[in-house]
Amino acid sequence: MNTGQPNWKRIALNLSTVLMRWLLGAVFLYTGLSKALHPVDFLKLVRQYDLVQSYWLLNSIAAGLPWFEIFCGLLLLAGVAVRGAALTLLLMLVPLTVLVHHRALAIQSALGIAFCAVKFDCGCGTGVVFICHKLLENFLLILMSGWLLTGYGRQCSLRFDLIKSNSR
Amino acid sequence: MKDDSIQSLAPGRQPAVKWVLLEAVLVVVFGALFAVAANRVSPRGLALTRNFFPEGTGRLVSATPPAAPAHDVTNTHFPAIDPAQIVAAKLREKGLQLIDRSQAVQLFHDPRFQQNTVVFVDARDEQHYREGHIPGAYEFDPYRPEKYFDAVLPVCKAAEQIVVYCNGGDCDDSETAALLLRDVGIANQKLVVYGGGITEWTTDGLPVETGGRNSANPRNPGK
Numbered sequence: 001m002n003t004g005q006p007n008w009k010r011i012a013l014n015l016s017t018v019l020m021r022w023l024l025g026a027v028f029l030y031t032g033l034s035k036a037l038h039p040v041d042f043l044k045l046v047r048q049y050d051l052v053q054s055y056w057l058l059n060s061i062a063a064g065l066p067w068f069e070i071f072c073g074l075l076l077l078a079g080v081a082v083r084g085a086a087l088t089l090l091l092m093l094v095p096l097t098v099l100v101h102h103r104a105l106a107i108q109s110a111l112g113i114a115f116c117a118v119k120f121d122c123g124c125g126t127g128v129v130f131i132c133h134k135l136l137e138n139f140l141l142i143l144m145s146g147w148l149l150t151g152y153g154r155q156c157s158l159r160f161d162l163i164k165s166n167s168r
Numbered sequence: 169m170k171d172d173s174i175q176s177l178a179p180g181r182q183p184a185v186k187w188v189l190l191e192a193v194l195v196v197v198f199g200a201l202f203a204v205a206a207n208r209v210s211p212r213g214l215a216l217t218r219n220f221f222p223e224g225t226g227r228l229v230s231a232t233p234p235a236a237p238a239h240d241v242t243n244t245h246f247p248a249i250d251p252a253q254i255v256a257a258k259l260r261e262k263g264l265q266l267i268d269r270s271q272a273v274q275l276f277h278d279p280r281f282q283q284n285t286v287v288f289v290d291a292r293d294e295q296h297y298r299e300g301h302i303p304g305a306y307e308f309d310p311y312r313p314e315k316y317f318d319a320v321l322p323v324c325k326a327a328e329q330i331v332v333y334c335n336g337g338d339c340d341d342s343e344t345a346a347l348l349l350r351d352v353g354i355a356n357q358k359l360v361v362y363g364g365g366i367t368e369w370t371t372d373g374l375p376v377e378t379g380g381r382n383s384a385n386p387r388n389p390g391k
Contacts, residue, residue, distance in 0.1 A: 039212055039213065071198070161187070
């Protein structure tokens with residue numbers, strides 16, 4: 001286990017990663033629940049992005065995404081398949097952030113106001129927010145998800161790796 | 169104890185990346201299964217096969233009451249334009265009639281209202297309905313129609329005039345409800361949409377009832 005780092009530094013790194021994992025898990029649990037408890041409101045918000053034309057697909061996104069977030073949040077909180085869950089969230093967060101950004105640009109253009117003055121409910125589970133706050137928040141979530149891929153912070157996890165690699 | 173941190177993702181340790189990718193695929197698969205099951209079990213789950221926005225109802229949908237400041241662009245696609253005007257244009261496009269406050273009040277005081285041949289239909293969700301609705305209005309959340317059809321359909325079939333409303337402003341739940349009622353056989357000429365909705369109604373100090381229909385619980389409209 002000797003990687004050349006002082007032991008205390010490694011402990012701090014692991015501890016902060018565990019806390020980060022719990023924070024990320026709690027955030028997704030909260031936002032997922034807030035959407036899952038009001039699926040119709042979420043459906044209306046998703047619809048405004050004009051992502052899909054098929055109502056079946058639209059319903060599937062609105063019905064499934066909140067529960068999927070809850071699932072990933074629970075995995076992170078419990079410490080199960082941590083890197084798989086983190087990668088999934090990362091791959092989900094990046095396009096969603098791009099979508100929110102595009103919508104904010106459209107609103108900014110329609111209103112002719114400063115970008116950071118744009119305020120709307122992006123369907124992110126946190127209600128009406130200023131776009132710059134939201135983008136910063138998502139950026140931090142992306143960073144945290146990315147950091148969890150490093151594999152630090154194995155403490156307090158039920159099954160950090162779902163699949164045990166034989167090659168290691 | 170083997171180190172399985174960042175070093176395991178280095179180029180020389182490709183298998184670790186493979187396992188993480190495989191793990192992510194499993195998370196997606198099991199997450200999707202969980203989502204399907206949870207949506208099915210949840211009493212608030214969405215019916216996947218139902219078109220909640222028949223005939224491409226507009227996208228100026230408000231999940232919150234529209235009494236927002238002018239700079240608040242919540243849920244609006246074209247916030248620089250008066251949302252009520254867009255809703256009115258959309259209604260005309262769909263062949264639905266829009267009525268204003270005075271017409272809604274007139275129908276409310278029409279003797280036919282007492283005989284249930286003029287009916288008011290509240291197209292908001294249960295919580296908002298219970299917090300305050302036009303007295304005698306029927307609750308009809310168009311996103312959970314199966315819950316209300318039994319009570320609302322016979323009344324609508326017998327009625328001569330049906331006034332559908334929601335929050336007003338950019339809310340188009342009344343449009344969705346009216347189109348849904350039309351789809352199940354209610355004659356189009358009977359249906360009118362009160363564009364000002366409950367927001368205008370309460371702002372103008374008109375009577376409001378809380379709780380269930382005909383619960384005789386008046387609410388001070390100023391509150």
